[in-house]
Each structure stands twice: as C-alpha cells, then as structure tokens.
Amino acid sequence: MSSRPTPVIAIIGGGLSGSLVAAQLLRQSGHPLIIKIIERNPRFLHRGIAYSTDASSHLLNVPAGNMSVFPDDPEHFLRWGQSRQEKLVETPWVTAITASSFISRRGYGEYIASVVQEAEKASHPEVKLEIIRDEVVGLQPSETGATLSLQSGNRIYAEKVILAVGNFPAADPPVSDKTCLNNAQYVSNPWSEESKIGWDKIESCLIVGTGLTMVDWVLNLHASNFLGKIHVISRRGLLPKAHAQAAKLPLWLNYKEQPLSIRSIVRQFRKLMAAPEPYQDNWRGLIDALRPYTPDIWQALPLPEQRRFLRHLRSYWDNHRHRLSPITAASLKEIENSGQLQYHTGRVENFEFSKENVAVTIRARGKQERKTLIVDRVINCTGTECDYRKLQHPLVTGLLAKGWAQPDAISFGLSVAANGALIDEAGHKSSIIYTLGPPQKGTLWETTAVPEIRGQAFHLAKHLLNALAMESLKTGELLTH
Ligand SMILES: Cc1cc2nc3c(=O)[nH]c(=O)nc-3n(C[C@H](O)[C@H](O)[C@H](O)COP(=O)(O)OP(=O)(O)OC[C@H]3O[C@@H](n4cnc5c(N)ncnc54)[C@H](O)[C@@H]3O)c2cc1C
Incomplete structure (x- = not known):
C-alpha cells in the first residue's frame, strides 16, 4: 500500500x-x-x-x-x-x-x-x-x-x-489632480487603522459617499464626541433606507420567461406597488421576495440589461436593499436634526490642500455652477472597488x-x-x-x-x-x- x-x-x-x-x-x-x-x-x-x-x-x-x-x-x-x-x-x-x-x-x-x-x-x-x-x-x-x-x-x-x-477599498474620486490624494488630510481607505488618527484637532470633515460605510463613520464620530461639522456628499444623495415591519410576499417575477428586461421588471414592480394590500407600497416585501432568487434573476438578464441596471437602477437598488436597523436610522436622523450633519448632492471635482484645510470643489447635481466647501479632512466612503x-x-x-x-x-x-x-x-x-x-x-x-x-x-x-x-x-x- x-x-x-x-x-x-x-x-x-x-x-x-x-x-x-x-x-x-x-x-x-x-x-x-x-x-x-x-x-x-x-x-x-x-x-x-x-x-x-x-x-x-x-x-x-x-x-x-x-x-x-x-x-x-x-x-x-x-x-x-x-x-x-x-x-x-x-x-x-x-x-x-x-x-x-x-x-x-x-x-x-x-x-x-x-x-x-x-x-x-x-x-x-x-x-x-x-x-x-x-x-x-x-x-x-x-x-x-x-x-x-x-x-x-x-x-x-x-x-x-x-x-x-x-x-x-473604494477607488479615489475622479479628481483632476491625483497627486493631491497623497495628502494626510485625505483618507483613501475608511477601514484602515490610520484613518482613525488625529481627530482631536479636526473641526470639520467631508465624507464622500452615502452608503453604509458613511453611516458607520457618522456614528463613530458622534460616539467619540466629535463636535465638528460633518458634511456628506454623493452624486444622487440617496441614503440607505431603514428596516421596518413589512408583510412577506411570494416571488412575483417569472424570471424564467424570456425576454427578461429591466424595463419589464420595473413595470411589474410599479404595478404591484399600486395593487391592494399586502402589495400596496410594500417595497420592502417586494425586494425581499426577490432576494433568494437574485443570483438566478441576474443570470437570466442579458448582458445589455445587466448594464442598463448598473446605469439606471443600481443606486436605487442598493439604498433599498442594504437597509439600516431602525435604531441606526433614527440615530442618523437625530444627528442630522441637531445640525451637525449636512447632506449635499453633487460631484466632487477637485481638492485643494493647504496646511490648514482642504478646499473641495463641488458641482451640484444637474447644475453648472460650482461651490467650494472648506473642511479639515476628507474620507472616501464611495463603496468597494x-x-x-x-x-x-x-x-x-x-x-x-x-x-x-x-x-x-x-x-x-x-x-x-x-x-x-x-x-x-x-x-x-x-x-x-x-x-x-x-x-x-x-x-x-x-x-x-x-x-x-x-x-x-x-x-x-x-x-x-x-x-x-x-x-x-x-x-x-x-x-x-
Ligand atoms: C462594513 C460592512 C458591513 C457589513 N455588514 C453586513 C451585515 O450586517 N450583514 C451581512 O449579511 N453582510 C454584511 N456585510 C457584507 C459581508 O458580510 C461581507 O461582504 C463579508 O464579510 C465578506 O467577507 P470576506 O471574507 O469575503 O471578505 P473580507 O471581510 O474583506 O475578508 C477578506 C480577507 O482577506 C484578506 N486578504 C486579502 N488578500 C489577501 C492576501 N493576498 N493574503 C492574505 N490575506 C488576504 C484580508 O486581509 C481580509 O481579512 C458587510 C460588509 C461590510 C464591508
């Protein structure tokens, strides 16, 4: 043997x-x-x-x-x-x-x-x-x-x-001068140990991205008694929605029937949202009903339809599908109501770093004019690469x-x-x-x-x-x- x-x-x-x-x-x-x-x-x-x-x-x-x-x-x-x-x-x-x-x-x-x-x-x-x-x-x-x-x-x-x-970690924002991103006032990786250093001297910050990592950061800053202003920006300004009680629904999409398109899925979704209870306005139930089948639905979508989803629907899917616990959502709202947290909708075009602070050029969504935000630190929370x-x-x-x-x-x-x-x-x-x-x-x-x-x-x-x-x-x- x-x-x-x-x-x-x-x-x-x-x-x-x-x-x-x-x-x-x-x-x-x-x-x-x-x-x-x-x-x-x-x-x-x-x-x-x-x-x-x-x-x-x-x-x-x-x-x-x-x-x-x-x-x-x-x-x-x-x-x-x-x-x-x-x-x-x-x-x-x-x-x-x-x-x-x-x-x-x-x-x-x-x-x-x-x-x-x-x-x-x-x-x-x-x-x-x-x-x-x-x-x-x-x-x-x-x-x-x-x-x-x-x-x-x-x-x-x-x-x-x-x-x-x-x-x-996320890619850096597409600013014109990439060399400026080596500056210590810019946090490229929000999960790194270095990102947590030096906050005692900081009076304001900008978080780029409005997903779950942004929420982590805002709660962390708040819990560590950071009293400065927290600006948050994303292109569409969509925040993660909160979990809440919702009636469970059966699978409502026949994804095996071809041709499957994003347009037809959205049409069916809207129709059900307008249908009587338990469907009426129950977007949580409708999304959760798709969850166990999402990989199959995704694979049934032709490539151009997957690309259409990424262009038009992805941000909306993400902020409805990846939800916050009710207490997390309430805490975030409380910090916003206190005036400490301010949301902006638009695109970061440039950073200009000086010894004292960072001047961030922002172009508001759908507008030509730009505004400048002066902060002490910028954190990149734009999602995973x-x-x-x-x-x-x-x-x-x-x-x-x-x-x-x-x-x-x-x-x-x-x-x-x-x-x-x-x-x-x-x-x-x-x-x-x-x-x-x-x-x-x-x-x-x-x-x-x-x-x-x-x-x-x-x-x-x-x-x-x-x-x-x-x-x-x-x-x-x-x-x-
Ligand atoms: C902030 C956050 C919160 C989340 N919350 C939830 C939640 O509440 N519920 C839920 O269901 N999902 C949640 N998720 C999603 C999910 O749980 C994660 O996607 C999951 O943890 C992925 O695990 P992973 O091991 O694949 O990746 P990771 O957690 O990224 O681990 C990969 C590991 O590989 C190591 N590594 C990489 N390259 C090498 C190498 N070359 N050599 C040696 N080591 C290497 C890294 O150091 C790392 O430790 C969350 C995700 C994130 C980012």
Whole structure:
C-alpha cells in the first residue's frame, strides 16, 4: 500500500468567507486533510472588514434570525446569541436578542471565531487547521495543485486554493489632480487603522459617499464626541433606507420567461406597488421576495440589461436593499436634526490642500455652477472597488496578468463557474483555484452578505472534498496498476 501525503487546501483570506469555508471543511471532511488559512491582517482573522469593528453602534444590517452561518440550521446564530445575552445586549443599541434584533457586528465577529473553534474541536482527528499570518503575493498553478508565494518569502503547496480575498477599498474620486490624494488630510481607505488618527484637532470633515460605510463613520464620530461639522456628499444623495415591519410576499417575477428586461421588471414592480394590500407600497416585501432568487434573476438578464441596471437602477437598488436597523436610522436622523450633519448632492471635482484645510470643489447635481466647501479632512466612503483590473493587489494583478483569472463580463469581480472555480483567459474552468463571496459579484450580483456566503461555503467545501476523494482514487488506481 502506498502512503500519499495528506492533501492541503489553502484559503487565502481569513475573513467571513475564508472562515466559513474552513469551518465547513472541518465539519464535512472524514479523511486526513490540512486546511491552511493565510491572513495578512491579524485584526481581520475570522472577522474581515465587516466584523472587526470595535464600535457598539455598528450593528448588523440583517436581523439575527437570518444570520446563522449554517444553511441547515437557521437558528444557530440566534441560539448562540441568546446564550450570551448578557454580553451582547448593549443599550441603547441592542436591547434584546430575538430573531428580529440587530446585533453588533463586533458580537458577530466573535460568533464567526467561535464557529471555527467549535468545528475544529469536533473535526476528524486527522483534519488539521493551520493559521498563517502572511500575505499571499503570487500563485503558480501546476497540474495537480498550486504553489503560493508569501510576502515573507515562504512558499506553500496546496492541491486546492480558495481565494477568499473579499472586499477592496473604494477607488479615489475622479479628481483632476491625483497627486493631491497623497495628502494626510485625505483618507483613501475608511477601514484602515490610520484613518482613525488625529481627530482631536479636526473641526470639520467631508465624507464622500452615502452608503453604509458613511453611516458607520457618522456614528463613530458622534460616539467619540466629535463636535465638528460633518458634511456628506454623493452624486444622487440617496441614503440607505431603514428596516421596518413589512408583510412577506411570494416571488412575483417569472424570471424564467424570456425576454427578461429591466424595463419589464420595473413595470411589474410599479404595478404591484399600486395593487391592494399586502402589495400596496410594500417595497420592502417586494425586494425581499426577490432576494433568494437574485443570483438566478441576474443570470437570466442579458448582458445589455445587466448594464442598463448598473446605469439606471443600481443606486436605487442598493439604498433599498442594504437597509439600516431602525435604531441606526433614527440615530442618523437625530444627528442630522441637531445640525451637525449636512447632506449635499453633487460631484466632487477637485481638492485643494493647504496646511490648514482642504478646499473641495463641488458641482451640484444637474447644475453648472460650482461651490467650494472648506473642511479639515476628507474620507472616501464611495463603496468597494470591484473592478479587479484597477486593484493594487499583487496576487490578483499576477493572476490577471498571467491569464489564470479574468474579470467577469461587467468587471465587478472575477469570471467564475457555478461551483466557484475560476475561469481563465482561455475560458477553461480551473480544477485548482476557486473563490466565494464578493469576487463573484459580477456573476451573481447578490453574493456579498451572510445569507449567500453561508450556502456557497457549504457547497464549495463539499465540492472540494469530493474532488480530492476522486483524485486520490485515481492516483491510487494508477499506483496499483
Ligand atoms: C462594513 C460592512 C458591513 C457589513 N455588514 C453586513 C451585515 O450586517 N450583514 C451581512 O449579511 N453582510 C454584511 N456585510 C457584507 C459581508 O458580510 C461581507 O461582504 C463579508 O464579510 C465578506 O467577507 P470576506 O471574507 O469575503 O471578505 P473580507 O471581510 O474583506 O475578508 C477578506 C480577507 O482577506 C484578506 N486578504 C486579502 N488578500 C489577501 C492576501 N493576498 N493574503 C492574505 N490575506 C488576504 C484580508 O486581509 C481580509 O481579512 C458587510 C460588509 C461590510 C464591508
């Protein structure tokens, strides 16, 4: 009998996606296996960007009843939360742990870490998890696996590789003089540790973008007793809507019927909004009814229709679909009513930095004239960068340059097969490199939140373990013949 080395699955990125797929591999594998998570930022291990925040005001934007990480155990998070009630209840933000409660993202980070720990404890004795603190800067595939190059100079060989590299900070605003963006008064990455420094000397700021990261920043500044003026600007001035009670509705779109177009979807949506109860004005119910089918609907849309959605509807979809907890929305309104927070609608055209402050040139939406806003600091909260060709990420740049990966058709992530396998420049499906979560955005559209990532993690682990078993069988047969 031949003894083959234990197969290795390398997971690049230890945020939510990397941790969930590791937990699934630990739970599902009945054979010897080494799982290696390589995470470059220790603060992000099992938390990633979303769940590494310390602020108790940063709440989940999905109720606890839908935040289990296990698709086959929908109440898992709720039970976990209820068993830690005394730690997770933090008034005024979290007053109870029920299915409809919005719990802190910090608490959710602890949940993810505990899920991995539990899975490790209960795993097959020959299934091992290793955590490596390093950055993967390159990847060289071979016929049977891939060799990863790490920032430290070390190398790792793995039979299968999972890119769980997640969300990337936003691109900078398209100002005419890009060199000015190197100035310390400009915060390019709102999730960096440096962005939190030096606020005691600041009297006013401008946040560019009106999405959920803007909300995080406003609440953080308020909680840290920042008394200065907070200006916020976005092109359309659309703010995230709030969660509220809404009647549940059935799927109302027959997306299998062709031709499917954005125009026809909007027409049906408007018709239902005008229909009697429970449809009448129930936009939350209508959007939530599409949620489990959004990836299928997205894939049923022809490419020109996907592009039409991005041009005309995306901002409206985003601010209705990614909603705030009621207390978050109320707190934001309170800060606005106090006069501290002021919204602007328009485009940032230029920044002029001086020793004292930043002069921001703004062109109001639909107008020719410009106005100048004088602030002490500017924070870029314009959303995550999804165009992988624009990223400064050595691993991704290398994969694209060598043609082992390619952007998807709308450049919102990487081109992937239904099982998460990367599709290379020549159109071949990889049997070695896979991904899940945010890199699949262009292919699936709805893929960045827990309810989608938990299912992907389950299926990807299952697929990889089956593939390793098949490959091991083949090698065994070759050795015995
Ligand atoms: C601020 C915020 C709040 C959110 N709130 C919610 C919510 O309430 N509910 C919900 O369902 N969803 C929420 N989401 C969405 C969702 O949970 C995230 O998209 C999800 O956490 C993505 O996880 P990830 O592991 O794929 O990515 P990330 O969290 O971005 O993690 C990727 C990790 O990979 C590491 N990495 C990247 N490249 C390398 C490399 N080359 N080598 C080593 N390590 C590397 C990074 O350091 C990082 O830790 C939120 C997202 C954000 C950004």
